[in-house]
Amino acid sequence: MTRCYQAEDEVPFNYSPLIAMSQLKFSTLIRFIFLSFLSGGTSFLFLTFVNRVIGQLMTQGYAAITQTYTLLFLLIVVLFIWTRRVLALAIIRFSQALFWSLRKDIIFLVLKSNYQQLSHRKDLVHTALVRDINMLTNASLNIIQFSTSIIIVVACLVYMATVSGPLFLVSLLVILLGTGLYQFNARSNNAYFKKARALEDRFMFYFNAILGGFKEIYMDTKKGQRIYGTKIAHIAGESVVNQEKAFVGLLNNQITGQTMFYLLIGAILLYCGAAWNIAPTDTVSFLFILLYVLSSVETIMVLLPNLLQAKISSDRIAKLQADLLSEKPLGELVDLQQVLGEFETIAVRDITFQYANATQGNFEIGPINFTISRGDVVFIYGGNGSGKTTFVSTLLGLLLPATGGVYYNDFLIDEQHGQSYSSLFGVVFSDFYLFDEFYGIEQLDPEKLAYYLHLFEIDDKVKVEDGRFSTTHLSTGQRKRLALITALLEAKPLLVLDEWAADQDPYFRKKFYTQIVPELKEAGFTIIAITHDDKYYNCADMRYKMEDGKLVQEVEPVFQNL
Numbered sequence: 001m002t003r004c005y006q007a008e009d010e011v012p013f014n015y016s017p018l019i020a021m022s023q024l025k026f027s028t029l030i031r032f033i034f035l036s037f038l039s040g041g042t043s044f045l046f047l048t049f050v051n052r053v054i055g056q057l058m059t060q061g062y063a064a065i066t067q068t069y070t071l072l073f074l075l076i077v078v079l080f081i082w083t084r085r086v087l088a089l090a091i092i093r094f095s096q097a098l099f100w101s102l103r104k105d106i107i108f109l110v111l112k113s114n115y116q117q118l119s120h121r122k123d124l125v126h127t128a129l130v131r132d133i134n135m136l137t138n139a140s141l142n143i144i145q146f147s148t149s150i151i152i153v154v155a156c157l158v159y160m161a162t163v164s165g166p167l168f169l170v171s172l173l174v175i176l177l178g179t180g181l182y183q184f185n186a187r188s189n190n191a192y193f194k195k196a197r198a199l200e201d202r203f204m205f206y207f208n209a210i211l212g213g214f215k216e217i218y219m220d221t222k223k224g225q226r227i228y229g230t231k232i233a234h235i236a237g238e239s240v241v242n243q244e245k246a247f248v249g250l251l252n253n254q255i256t257g258q259t260m261f262y263l264l265i266g267a268i269l270l271y272c273g274a275a276w277n278i279a280p281t282d283t284v285s286f287l288f289i290l291l292y293v294l295s296s297v298e299t300i301m302v303l304l305p306n307l308l309q310a311k312i313s314s315d316r317i318a319k320l321q322a323d324l325l326s327e328k329p330l331g332e333l334v335d336l337q338q339v340l341g342e343f344e345t346i347a348v349r350d351i352t353f354q355y356a357n358a359t360q361g362n363f364e365i366g367p368i369n370f371t372i373s374r375g376d377v378v379f380i381y382g383g384n385g386s387g388k389t390t391f392v393s394t395l396l397g398l399l400l401p402a403t404g405g406v407y408y409n410d411f412l413i414d415e416q417h418g419q420s421y422s423s424l425f426g427v428v429f430s431d432f433y434l435f436d437e438f439y440g441i442e443q444l445d446p447e448k449l450a451y452y453l454h455l456f457e458i459d460d461k462v463k464v465e466d467g468r469f470s471t472t473h474l475s476t477g478q479r480k481r482l483a484l485i486t487a488l489l490e491a492k493p494l495l496v497l498d499e500w501a502a503d504q505d506p507y508f509r510k511k512f513y514t515q516i517v518p519e520l521k522e523a524g525f526t527i528i529a530i531t532h533d534d535k536y537y538n539c540a541d542m543r544y545k546m547e548d549g550k551l552v553q554e555v556e557p558v559f560q561n562l
């Protein structure tokens with residue numbers, strides 16, 4: 001039924017995101033430049049071929065078309081098919097590599113960032129994973145088409161210069177004017193696209209609230225309607241207006257560009273040729289290439305909005321990456337008990353902590369002094385909002401104190417050892433997450449597991465199959481029992497429980513305080529428990545009361561009938 005669980009196919013967690021990204025960029029860049037030239041060159045070859053044949057037809061008639069032209073034509077078609085295939089394959093591989101590389105980057109950085117860094121960036125991470133990466137990947141599919149079009153435009157311009165100098169100069173003037181206008185207008189469009197991205201963040205925030213609070217919304221549909229009516233609908237309205245402005249701006253740009261082109265074509269066809277005495281064959285050749293340029297410019301115009309949005313997404317991802325990296329990196333994980341000796345004491349000295357959140361009244365705790373020794377059972381109690389969880393979070397290393405320090409066996413824990421220190425604790429938070437597998441355990445002890453499942457009276461409900469719980473669809477109290485069993489199997493020297501017994505029935509609550517806690521103490525666990533169960537306060541070796549951010553040791557023994 002149960003078996004030793006080993007992570008057999010585990011990939012080492014040493015993926016270095018920024019190096020991987022730069023390698024990806026560099027190796028593909030050279031290849032893409034080459035492919036873009038090849039692809040643009042093939043299209044240009046086709047254009048000059050057709051132009052040459054038209055020229056011959058106009059001067060010599062159909063007799064000019066020889067077998068060499070047919071062979072040349074077939075060669076160009078084969079070259080076209082080959083370059084397109086190579087190009088398509090390269091794009092697909094690149095975009096998929098980019099997509100997964102970015103996803104892995106972000107997950108890696110999330111796993112590497114500290115709690116405080118991540119806790120207020122969850123929505124940003126979500127939007128980056130759901131929207132920005134897709135935006136960037138889709139744009140990467142277009143990038144070669146985009147660069148190929150640019151190469152065609154440049155090659156055509158050179159060709160046009162050889163056909164007719166004056167016509168080329170006029171065209172160049174119009175193209176430069178059009179590009180200038182486009183750049184000028186693009187700035188305001190860019191601002192609209194940036195705003196669209198910020199609106200998307202807000203949308204994601206409320207969307208997550210709807211999913212997270214769906215039960216509450218189901219119970220009272222007015223809640224959902226209000227979120228819809230006062231938040232989602234407003235964001236949608238603002239977004240529609242904003243996107244409309246952005247896309248109308250782009251459309252205006254496109255229409256202006258196309259109109260300028262049409263005016264140029266009309267001027268060349270109806271006026272310039274005759275006025276400047278240009279041979280009709282040259283005018284036709286010139287216009288033919290110009291029309292080709294127009295189609296490439298249109299491709300560029302169509303792709304540009306996607307690329308602009310992708311640029312914003314790319315900036316967002318880069319900022320998120322930088323934000324998650326910027327704060328002090330977590331040190332290497334080491335076994336602190338090997339480095340600083342077996343756990344004897346943990347002491348916090350003069351620590352203070354303040355939430356940097358003006359809207360919440362800047363709640364602060366401290367200065368707090370607290371010591372726990374091996375084998376102690378410590379209870380912390382106090383009113384709601386008095387700061388118990390905040391204090392325990394600083395003790396665990398989740399929140400970094402503003403002043404003071406945490407000492408392990410009298411060694412001050414510095415940032416380098418922060419994560420190694422945190423991993424000394426097995427924790428069941430009040431808002432715990434129950435993983436369906438034992439991710440923190442390399443070798444699962446089946447006997448211990450069976451024993452704990454029985455001790456916590458849950459062996460008739462849950463089995464462990466292939467290293468995972470047969471189900472996690474249980475009551476809250478039962479799920480908490482499994483979370484505690486997981487923490488116990490991790491065999492950390494310290495156990496921290498935040499209102500663990502709050503969801504247990506009276507019978508099991510009594511069993512927990514009077515049988516399980518002493519047994520765990522006997523087994524060598526050091527326990528810190530936040531509790532409101534005053535009936536069982538005397539089950540602790542020491543009690544502390546938290547009051548308005550100040551921790552006071554309770555010296556009077558508590559006598560209660562159990």
Ligand SMILES: Nc1ncnc2c1ncn2[C@@H]1O[C@H](COP(=O)(O)OP(=O)(O)OP(=O)(O)O)[C@@H](O)[C@H]1O
Nearest residue numbers: 355357360363382383384385386387388389390391
């Ligand atoms: N993420 C946060 N950002 C800003 N302020 C916070 C945050 N979490 C908690 N607080 C503030 O800290 C105070 C203490 O919260 P804490 O969770 O430590 O209380 P507690 O004693 O554990 O309460 P309870 O018994 O209800 O669990 C709260 O009143 C709240 O104002």
